[in-house]
Amino acid sequence: MKNTSPRGFFVLLALLFSWITMVSAQAQVNTYFTDKHGTFNGLGSYWYQQFTVSQKQTFVLRVTSDYSADAAIITGDQLGNFTGNRSFSGYAMFDNQYGTKGITLAPGTYYVAIRSQSTATNAYRLELDLDIALPAESGLTYTFVDHYLQGTEYVGANGGKLWHGFTIQSGFRYFVDGCNTGLSTYVIPASELSAFKSGGTFNYYTAYSATDNAYPGLDEIKLPPGSYYLAFTNTNTIQKPVTYTMERWRVNKASTVTLDMSGTASWTAKGSTVDIRIAKISNLGTAKSGSLRLRLWAVKSKYTGGSISGYVLGQRSLDTLSGGYSYKNIKGKVTYKKPPSGKYYSVLTLEEYTKAGWKIRDYVSFKEINKL
Missing domain, CATH: 2.60.40 (Immunoglobulin-like)
Structure with missing residues (x-):
């Protein structure tokens, strides 16, 4: 956790380190498949990437753009329509939209693609991730509970702020993921919300915070039980989008005979x-x-x-x-x-x-x- 006060920084960092040490035996989760970010400079500008699925697989597609854009997973017969800025069909489609969608694909060859639908300079970020799967380990199994947090919103220009509260409970694991086009992302204790909202100095956890369009994820939130906020700020002169989800998984002790x-x-x-x-x-x-x-x-x-x-x-x-x-x-x-x-x-x-x-x-x- 970071603060302009050195004493506050080291005390809170020590508490976080001790908690992470306690749970570090759990295997790290990696869902990365592909991503792309950049700027489109005209209507119909596009990017795409081919990929092959060898067995049935569930993916999560995340898309953000400053202005209108289309994005989807498409097959080869639709590629010409997409690059020609014509109507097309596909999977997990975003039609002048941004956000997060899940899709299960059968074996085959596909393209993940995004194109601008604005004449303005259009910053974007696209992420295609594998769905989270947690195998059993060390006598424990894990069960998906829900998408505890989920949001797709714009953060206002010139100091705009957005926050979403969540609670960490014992017996669960929490995974946050998402992307944006130019925001600062923070995880803060509930006690720091007033300072965050007022624009003053506030404490935040550096392990989950950055000014980076790849945030807020993928991260497993390994914090002690308590109340927290996922928060965003925008220092740009235009509004900026963010899409985010937090998955909650129950930890189950495996039944054993000894x-x-x-x-x-x-x-x-x-x-x-x-x-x-x-x-x-x-x-x-x-x-x-x-x-x-x-x-x-x-x-x-x-x-x-x-x-x-x-x-x-x-x-x-x-x-x-x-x-x-x-x-x-x-x-x-x-x-x-x-x-x-x-x-x-x-x-x-x-x-x-x-x-x-x-x-x-x-x-x-x-x-x-x-x-x-």
């Missing part, structure tokens, strides 16, 4: 039965487990994890176990299956039934060698 055996484990074989005991079996995750079983094994070498090969001496079946719950003091006799005579290590495995069959989730490997 099975654990703890406490004293033992077994005793006598005759045709074996008594298998374990002090506690816990599901440390959040989801219900599959069916469980305890298996007592005789193995030739000490078991340290992975696949297991040996003889099953006895087995106890258990029900599913909900997340956060435990079975305690499991004990009792089950049928004993004596292995071929010899010396063996023994191991107790906790196994879960899954779609892929039985999987070992935890084990106790006993130190003693047993003559069976």
Whole structure:
């Protein structure tokens, strides 16, 4: 955050840095596909770029221009109409308009194009971005909630201002994107709005602020929970356009099953039965487990994890176990299956039934060698 007061700058910057450090483990999002900005000098002046889509893909087209312009995604058969300043058909069309539109394209070859519909010198910026997609990571998934902010407006000339409030809440991620043709963009705390509106000195977050037609994005707003404003100022002698959106995504903790055996484990074989005991079996995750079983094994070498090969001496079946719950003091006799005579290590495995069959989730490997 920036301020003409050095003390205010460093204190607020330290707070922002500490918060960004806390959330920096999340993967960065990159939606860039192509962009173009410049100035048209006459009616019908144009720019276009060819691109190819190899598989179904969703895009976002953003367009701003000082005066009237047309823009769209078109196919090759419409290119002549577009460059000849004639009527044309296409996708995500802007007809003497500016703003933001989404479009899903099938595989094929396309052109992204913009042309001026004004005789005046016409500054413009066009951005074609990939739609935001957030894959699961580190036990978390993300769900799109809404376009929390969205606006397409002109900011008045000679010091005009525009602002739009938003609130950061825990458990969500916020992504802002947009473009303009010559504005200053700021993210400010709600407490600074009066100073911003009055034209005085105000604090703002430098990570999300600049005088640049590529702003306000793409940026993930990584600020502590609280109230803020997305704000714009215009020092030009003509009004200037801006289009912006802020997407809100919910952070979901992935449901997990984490099975654990703890406490004293033992077994005793006598005759045709074996008594298998374990002090506690816990599901440390959040989801219900599959069916469980305890298996007592005789193995030739000490078991340290992975696949297991040996003889099953006895087995106890258990029900599913909900997340956060435990079975305690499991004990009792089950049928004993004596292995071929010899010396063996023994191991107790906790196994879960899954779609892929039985999987070992935890084990106790006993130190003693047993003559069976």
